[in-house]
Amino acid sequence: MTAIQAERRAAASNHDAWLSRRRWARAGWLYVFMLVMSFFFLGPFLMGLLSSMKDNPNEYPPKVIIPQLTAQYVSRAYNLGVQGGNSGWNGGLTPGREVTFDVSVRSPADAPKDAPVVSLFPYQPVSLVAIAKQAQAKDYAKLSTVQVSQSGETKVYRTTVSYPSLTAQTGEVIRAKLVTPDSDVKAQLPGGEIVKVTLDTPAAQAKQYELSETQRVELVKAGGNYYLRGPLFERTPMQVDVQRGQSIVNSTLPPSDKQNFDRSFAFRNVTPGILGYTFNNYRRAFNETMDPKSGRSLFFSWVLNSFLYAFLRVAAAVVFCSLAGYALARFDFPGKNLIFLGAVLFVQMVPSQVNLVSNYVLLKDLHLLNIWGLWLNGFVAAGGVFLMKQFFEGMPKELEESASIDGAGPFTTFWKVMLPQAGPALIALAITQFQGAWNDFFWPLVLLRQNTDFTLTVGLSSFSQLYGGQGDYGLILAGAILSAIPVIIVFIIFQRYFVDTGSDSAVKG
Amino acid sequence: MTITNPTAKRPKAARSKQSQTTTTALLFLAPFLITTLIFFFYAFARAIYYSFTDFNLFNTPKLIGIKPYMDVLADPSFRRALANSLIFAIVTTTLQTVFSLLMAVALNNKIRGMAFFRSAWYMPSITSSVVITLIFLWLFQRRGIANYLITQWQAYQPLILTFLGVLIVVQIAQVLWERSRKLPAGWIDPALAAVSALIALVVVFILNSTGIIGLREVAPYDYQYFADKWISIGNVRVLSIPLLVIIIQNTFTTVPTLMLFFLAGLQSIPGSLYEAADIDGATPYQKLMNVTVPMLRPVTFYVVTVGLIGTMQMFDQVAVIGSAAPQDTLITLAFYVYTNTFKNGAAPVNMASAAAIVLALIILSMVFVQRKFFVAPEAN
Numbered sequence: 001m002t003a004i005q006a007e008r009r010a011a012a013s014n015h016d017a018w019l020s021r022r023r024w025a026r027a028g029w030l031y032v033f034m035l036v037m038s039f040f041f042l043g044p045f046l047m048g049l050l051s052s053m054k055d056n057p058n059e060y061p062p063k064v065i066i067p068q069l070t071a072q073y074v075s076r077a078y079n080l081g082v083q084g085g086n087s088g089w090n091g092g093l094t095p096g097r098e099v100t101f102d103v104s105v106r107s108p109a110d111a112p113k114d115a116p117v118v119s120l121f122p123y124q125p126v127s128l129v130a131i132a133k134q135a136q137a138k139d140y141a142k143l144s145t146v147q148v149s150q151s152g153e154t155k156v157y158r159t160t161v162s163y164p165s166l167t168a169q170t171g172e173v174i175r176a177k178l179v180t181p182d183s184d185v186k187a188q189l190p191g192g193e194i195v196k197v198t199l200d201t202p203a204a205q206a207k208q209y210e211l212s213e214t215q216r217v218e219l220v221k222a223g224g225n226y227y228l229r230g231p232l233f234e235r236t237p238m239q240v241d242v243q244r245g246q247s248i249v250n251s252t253l254p255p256s257d258k259q260n261f262d263r264s265f266a267f268r269n270v271t272p273g274i275l276g277y278t279f280n281n282y283r284r285a286f287n288e289t290m291d292p293k294s295g296r297s298l299f300f301s302w303v304l305n306s307f308l309y310a311f312l313r314v315a316a317a318v319v320f321c322s323l324a325g326y327a328l329a330r331f332d333f334p335g336k337n338l339i340f341l342g343a344v345l346f347v348q349m350v351p352s353q354v355n356l357v358s359n360y361v362l363l364k365d366l367h368l369l370n371i372w373g374l375w376l377n378g379f380v381a382a383g384g385v386f387l388m389k390q391f392f393e394g395m396p397k398e399l400e401e402s403a404s405i406d407g408a409g410p411f412t413t414f415w416k417v418m419l420p421q422a423g424p425a426l427i428a429l430a431i432t433q434f435q436g437a438w439n440d441f442f443w444p445l446v447l448l449r450q451n452t453d454f455t456l457t458v459g460l461s462s463f464s465q466l467y468g469g470q471g472d473y474g475l476i477l478a479g480a481i482l483s484a485i486p487v488i489i490v491f492i493i494f495q496r497y498f499v500d501t502g503s504d505s506a507v508k509g
Numbered sequence: 510m511t512i513t514n515p516t517a518k519r520p521k522a523a524r525s526k527q528s529q530t531t532t533t534a535l536l537f538l539a540p541f542l543i544t545t546l547i548f549f550f551y552a553f554a555r556a557i558y559y560s561f562t563d564f565n566l567f568n569t570p571k572l573i574g575i576k577p578y579m580d581v582l583a584d585p586s587f588r589r590a591l592a593n594s595l596i597f598a599i600v601t602t603t604l605q606t607v608f609s610l611l612m613a614v615a616l617n618n619k620i621r622g623m624a625f626f627r628s629a630w631y632m633p634s635i636t637s638s639v640v641i642t643l644i645f646l647w648l649f650q651r652r653g654i655a656n657y658l659i660t661q662w663q664a665y666q667p668l669i670l671t672f673l674g675v676l677i678v679v680q681i682a683q684v685l686w687e688r689s690r691k692l693p694a695g696w697i698d699p700a701l702a703a704v705s706a707l708i709a710l711v712v713v714f715i716l717n718s719t720g721i722i723g724l725r726e727v728a729p730y731d732y733q734y735f736a737d738k739w740i741s742i743g744n745v746r747v748l749s750i751p752l753l754v755i756i757i758q759n760t761f762t763t764v765p766t767l768m769l770f771f772l773a774g775l776q777s778i779p780g781s782l783y784e785a786a787d788i789d790g791a792t793p794y795q796k797l798m799n800v801t802v803p804m805l806r807p808v809t810f811y812v813v814t815v816g817l818i819g820t821m822q823m824f825d826q827v828a829v830i831g832s833a834a835p836q837d838t839l840i841t842l843a844f845y846v847y848t849n850t851f852k853n854g855a856a857p858v859n860m861a862s863a864a865a866i867v868l869a870l871i872i873l874s875m876v877f878v879q880r881k882f883f884v885a886p887e888a889n
């Protein structure tokens with residue numbers, strides 16, 4: 001009898017252990033599934049982010065470990081930036097400085113033993129704005145290559161890029177921008193003052209007609225005169241070629257590009273600094289869209305326009321959507337249902353393409369084909385009115401009743417009593433409007449006709465028309481990532497409200 | 510106000526209070542109503558008017574009857590746009606609804622770290638369609654990440670298939686063994702599956718290191734997605750490959766949002782229903798089909814409506830991809846309206862307007878049909 005009971009008890013506890021084992025295993029599988037899905041949903045963004053830092057985002061097979069994010073190479077890029085431009089962050093090559101760069105070449109027994117051929121090459125960006133021809137490091141810097149060590153078949157060569165100053169004068173060094181020359185070369189100082197530039201050496205005079213306006217230069221102030229030290233270079237592109245049979249096995253920075261059966265290495269910039277190395281494409285997005293005359297970057301204008309548009313939309317929505325939502329929720333008046341059905345629900349179902357022609361023609365006649373016209377076009381969002389109506393309907397009526405007993409008019413009641421209570425709904429409204437405006441594409445594309453007026457979405461698509469054709473995805477990806485950042489920040493801060501707005505409208509709708 | 514208004518019979522004070530309320534309400538609504546009137550109703554009326562005229566942005570419109578509609582219907586690129594839009598809307602809405610429901614069911618578990626996963630999965634929904642389209646254009650290049658992953662899948666195929674085969678065999682053996690011990694093990698028992706996966710992993714590792722199976726040598730998979738390629742039924746071009754990529758992209762971006770709607774719906778289903786189903790011995794699949802899906806009907810209705818309205822208007826992706834793909838493969842009604850409005854020279858704006866009206870009618874009738882026939886009576 002007892003034996004049977006003990007057996008049953010043992011079986012029962014076995015069964016419990018069996019069940020709990022299943023629960024644990026189930027949770028384990030669930031986590032595996034969720035991790036896989038996270039990779040799926042975040043993967044494209046993370047891969048885009050990673051590749052936006054590569055020299056060549058189209059490299060195949062795509063690598064996940066890249067030198068741009070490797071401590072060793074980033075610190076070398078920093079050092080090269082310090083050597084060339086006295087700035088580990090910005091890099092660049094400035095007059096009077098020297099940069100050393102090592103390349104290891106392996107020459108097997110039967111191969112030529114020549115030293116590698118090192119040269120600088122020009123870089124002229126493709127851009128959405130007209131950029132005057134800029135001075136190139138190759139016309140100003142000198143190279144010398146010496147062998148520094150040897151181990152077995154591999155020899156290490158050290159190339160020194162030196163950029164001598166064009167003047168022997170010493171004194172205060174000033175950075176300036178060249179302006180339209182007359183009989184003399186003229187430059188604009190940081191303070192805005194325009195001065196004559198003295199070219200006091202034959203080397204400097206030889207370059208007089210090669211320097212175009214808007215070129216950034218370094219001057220030295222001595223005895224009331226400004227002497228030209230030389231132009232400033234953001235990049236120092238260098239190329240290393242070896243003979244057939246030889247191979248390049250190592251270099252201070254990995255090459256940006258290999259050609260000619262790995263016998264020709266191109267380094268896009270041997271004086272990068274961290275910005276020029278890891279964030280090169282991000283810097284290009286701003287710098288290569290810079291209008292040299294105004295010094296204003298197109299990309300930067302797009303960012304500002306997007307923020308302005310999003311801010312205007314949010315401001316209008318917070319005031320007018322809540323007013324309208326409140327009226328629809330609380331006041332009883334003839335035609336209320338008609339307004340709700342027609343102006344709130346129906347409006348959301350009709351595609352915006354229907355209004356395209358009329359609104360375009362109307363805003364064009366009003367000379368409002370700009371951000372303000374765009375704002376007016378979607379002034380009070382029907383979706384926002386719907387959201388606020390739902391919210392105010394859910395609020396207790398006692399608040400207003402006590403306010404009206406105190407003799408407050410409807411507007412005071414709304415402004416002083418109801419709106420302060422609407423915090424969460426207003427945040428949700430602001431978020432949806434911000435996101436909507438920031439990501440809006442159709443209306444900005446239709447209404448904004450000048451590339452300085454573009455918002456980021458339209459600007460990015462014009463980026464892709466220009467650079468996508470030539471496969472320059474670095475710039476496109478960098479722009480895409482930059483434009484996603486503000487929304488991601490807003491999302492991280494206000495996560496709770498994102499989730500709330502979605503679910504509320506679904507359950508109620 | 511005075512025609513059949515019941516307030517007319519009430520005392521004067523009440524009537525003036527009512528008219529005062531009306532005035533206040535209209536004042537509150539004024540900014541909304543005025544802009545909606547100008548930028549929506551006036552615009553809508555003008556679009557209807559233009560669609561019966563010979564307007565081309567530069568001339569004075571003159572009524573010419575239904576000729577623009579006939580022109581539009583006779584235009585092959587309009588027919589392509591119509592077909593593309595309908596196929597895109599139906600396929601995408603179906604896919605995103607099914608996937609978001611399944612994901613919501615998976616996420617509707619109370620486990621640690623759920624908040625993190627929910628946020629992470631939401632990422633595609635918050636960024637703009639332009640950004641995601643650009644990233645997808647890059648992913649789906651000829652030598653892009655998508656093709657790279659396919660190449661990898663082909664190369665690892667022997668290992669993966671061996672793994673799956675061993676997993677299934679071991680799982681069946683284990684389940685039969687447990688059942689012979691009178692334990693109620695299901696075919697996909699999670700604990701046994703974990704053991705099976707481990708065994709399969711070890712077997713694959715041993716076979717691989719002894720050289721019995723190994724990676725396959727495959728050439729890089731070189732498929733050009735944004736080209737004039739079609740999935741056809743008979744002689745009819747149904748779905749183009751570029752459009753298929755956009756369907757994937759759109760599903761990818763909308764699933765997280767829609768999933769949240771389903772999640773909220775799931776959490777409002779009373780737990781007692783599942784308990785009752787458990788007592789009746791329902792399997793997880795039966796619970797999903799007989800409890801979850803019917804209880805989610807109102808949310809499903811909302812998700813499908815929003816999905817159809819959104820996908821029928823698809824424009825951003827086509828405009829961003831632009832000339833990177835042949836126009837016929839991607840053109841949608843919205844894009845057709847846009848290109849015809851901004852064509853160089855005398856643009857056929859009347860045709861654009863007619864196409865826009867057709868688009869609006871399609872969307873409205875979709876919503877109407879859905880409202881009429883697919884909403885459960887208890888949802889109203």
